[in-house]
Amino acid sequence: MPTISRKGQLMPESPIRKLVPFAEQARKDGKHIYYLNIGQPDIKTPQVALDAVKENDIEILSYSRTEGSKAYRQKLAAYYEKHNIHVSHTDIIVTTGASEALLFLFSSIMDPEDEVIISEPFYANYIAFSTATGVNVVPAVCSIEDNFALPPVETFENLITDKTKAILICNPGNPTGYLYSEEEIKQLAAIAKKHDLFLIADEVYREFVYDGNSHYSIMQLENTDDYTIVIDSVSKRYSMCGARIGCLISKNKTVMQTVMKFAQARLSPPTYAQIASEAALDTPQSYFDDVIAEYVDRRDTLIHELKQIDGVKVGTPKGAFYCIAELPIKNSDNFAQWLLEKFSINNETVMIAPAGGFYSTPGLGLNQVRIAYVLNKESLIKAVHILKEALKVYKD
Template sequence: MPTISQKGHDMPASPIRKLVPYAEQATENGKHIYYLNIGQPDIKTPEVALNAVKQNDVEILSYSRSEGSETYRKKLAQYFGKHDIKVSHNDIIVTTGASEALLFLFSSIMDPNDEVIISEPFYANYIAFSTASGVKVVPAICDIDDNFALPPIDTFEKLITPKTKAILICNPGNPTGYLYSKEEIQQLAALAIKHDLFLVADEVYREFVYDGNTHYSIMQVEGIDQHAVIIDSVSKRYSMCGARVGCLVSKNKTLMQTVLKFAQARLSPPTYAQIASEAALDTPQSYFDDVIEEYVDRRDTLIAELKKIDGIKVAVPQGAFYCIAELPIKNADDFAQWLLEHFDIDGETVMVAPANGFYSTPGVGLNQIRIAYVLNKKSLVKAVNILKEALKVYPN
């Protein structure tokens, strides 16, 4: 019998999606599920983006350039400029989601067995991208008791070896909602320059910053041009997850020429999705003001309700729309499956993402879950009440 690769064996299942069969069965059994497991916003996509597709006069749905539509990249450069990130359209390559941008990047800057340092917990697919590229993840561990704050900078420095090629952060963070300060970004930038590493920032949640804080990008640091790489996406910003359009941004010309070769190999990003994404850049600021106000209300509601449950520990997010909660249980994987298979209140249950999949360190996060507060406040209150009652009777 033919065999599959070791890489295939090592590729992790998504902690966000692996429970889907149990959710589908629960739905077939007549249960209503509150989905807290995945970052799919319920916010409406801007009409300007949808209308750009509905009302366009395209007669031939042809390839775009491998680096993405020039008009879209020029408008993207203007968007970044409004956020004090000074780049030209030639510093941008459009990708099929931020996922493809990360895959292209890992293939461009790292060889098999090279290392990337990532603050942990982190977006689960970083492990998948690393596995696909044969790269080793070296975690810089953050702690829920410290609200998942960045570890001291010397912690990162101690992890650097001759195999280290990059430091990767998500700002604001998925799954923690942690927002890096200007000082922390500058410290990481100085470390990357000192050791001649790439500093990569996944900034897809740039707009989602709360409590009067502001987002500080790695590309706002002086002298970082040859080391900084931004990963971005329209998915969360405009509630356009299905468009699958992201981008990679860097002023390092050698890097961008290399990334372009991978982009050429897959031909081009999707044309219709670029049309929608370009139009989305005309979304008025009032859209984001309303969305941020809604997410702050949801966050505050979720945290307040969770804190009413005995034995729960929860980190308070400053951005994005996720939080990590530590439960008085031993195994969140088992608990999440049990919720779908064996528990409901009046035919309703909850789907959560076990947090151990957001760690690369064995045995860490086993009693934690990630909650995406992408439901309205009424649904969040109901969902947390289900969690509360479930914990009272959960056998393990």
Template sequence: MPTISKKGQLMPQSPIRKLVPYAEEAIKKGKTIYYLNIGQPDIKTPKIALDAVKIHSLDILAYTRSEGSEDYRKKIANYYRKNDIQVNHDDIIVTTGGSEALLFAFGSIMDMDDEIIIPEPFYANYNGFSTASGVNIVPVISKIEDNFALPPIEEFEKLITPKTKAILICNPGNPTGYLYSKEEIQKLAAIVKKHDLFLIADEVYREFAYDGNTHYSIMQEKGLEDYAIMIDSVSKRYSMCGARIGCLVSKNKQVIQTVLKFAQARLSPPTLAQIASEAALDTPQSYFDDVIEEYVERRNILIDELSKIEGVKVAKPKGAFYCIAELPVKNSDDFAQWLLEHFDVNKETVMVAPAGGFYSTPGVGLNQIRIAYVLNKNSLIKSVNIIKEALKVYKD
């Protein structure tokens, strides 16, 4: 019998999606599930984006350029300039989601067995991208006790070896909601320049910064032009996860030329989704003002309610729409599965993402879960109450 590749065997399951079969069984039993496991906003996609697809006048649904349509890239560049990010359209490669942008970045700057330093916990799919690329993640641990702040720069320097090629951050962070300050970005900039590394920043949640804080992009940092690679996406900004449109941005021409070769190998990003994404760039600021206000209210309710549960520790997010909660359990994978298989309150239960999959250090985060506060406020209150009641009866 043919054998599966070692890479395939090592490819991790998604902590966000692996419990889907148990959720499906719970639904068959008549249970209602509150989905806290996945960052799929319930916010409506801007009408202007949906209408652009409905009224298009295409006679042939043809390929676009491998780097994305020129008109769209020019509009993206204009959007960035409004946000004090000075780039041109030829600094941008449009990708099939932020995921492809990350895979292209890994493939363009790293070889087999090279290393990338990532503060953990981190977006779970970074584990999958590194496995697919034959790259080794070297984690630097941030802690819930410190609200997942950037670890001291000394901790990064200890981990740098001849195989280190990059540092990767998510800002604001998934799964922690941590927002890096300008000073922290400047510290990272100094270390990558000192050691001749790339700094990759996944900035797909840039709009979602709370409590008067502002997002500072690595692309705004002077002197970082040869080192900075920014990853972006329309998925969260416009609640367009299904469009699968993202982009990679860099002032480093060699990086862009290399990424383009990967883009050419997969031909082009989806045409209709680019039409919708280009139209979405005309979304008025009032849309984001309303969305941010809604997420702040949801965050506050979620954190307040979780904080009332005995034995639960929670970090307060400064951005995005996720938080990490530490529970009085030994294994959150078992707890999350048990919630779906064996527990409900009036035929209602919750689906959460076990946080162990957001770490690469074995044994870390096993008593934590990630919660996406993408549901309405009433549903969040019900969800936390279900978790509260579940913890009263759950036995490890």
């Protein structure tokens, strides 16, 4: 019988989505599920974006430009200007989600067996992208003990080899909610310049920053144009996950020309989704003010409730809408499946994301889960109550 590739065998399952069959069965059994496993906001998509598609009079749904429509990229550049990020529309390539941007980038700047240093835990699909391109992830391990703060600069330097090509961060972070300070960003940039590496920042959660803090983009750095690359997306910012529109931003012309070749091979990003994304840029600041206030309220509720459970340890996110919680269990994969198959209160249960899949270091995160606080406060309180009662009876 024909065999699949080694790369196919190594491709990891999504820790976020692999439990879906168990959730589907739980629903068939009549259970109500509180979904804490995936970053799908319940916030309404801005009406201006939806209306732009509904009211469009396109008669031929043709290809867009490979790099994305000029009008959208120009409007994006104006958006970034408001955030003190000075780029031209020629510094932007529109992609089918941030995922495609990362795949194109990994293929453009790294060869198989090259290395990328990533602060760990990290977005699980970074492993998938590295596997797909043959790149090796080298983790810079962060700890829940200090709220997943960036490791000392020396840690990064000690990980650099002749195969290292880039440092990748997510700011604010998924799955930890960690927000990198301006000082930390500048330290990483100094390392990148010193060792001739690319510094990549996944900034899809830029707007979601709390407690009076502000987001500092690597694109605000001076004299780093050849080194810095930003990945962005409309998915979380405008609650438009289904649009699948992201982008890659860099002033490094060689990088952009190379990424463009990969983009040409997939022809173009989706036209209607670009129309919606362009219109979404007209979303008023009041929308974000309300959304951020809602997420702060949800975060505070979730963290407070989790801290009432004996044996649970949790960090406090400064951004995004996730947290990592350490539970008094041995294996969160087994626990998450058990919750869906075996446990409920009043026919209600919870779906969580086992955190082991957010680590590349063997053995780390096995007793941790990622929780997305994308539900209303009442639902979060009910979900944590279910977790609390489940932990009382669960046996590893």
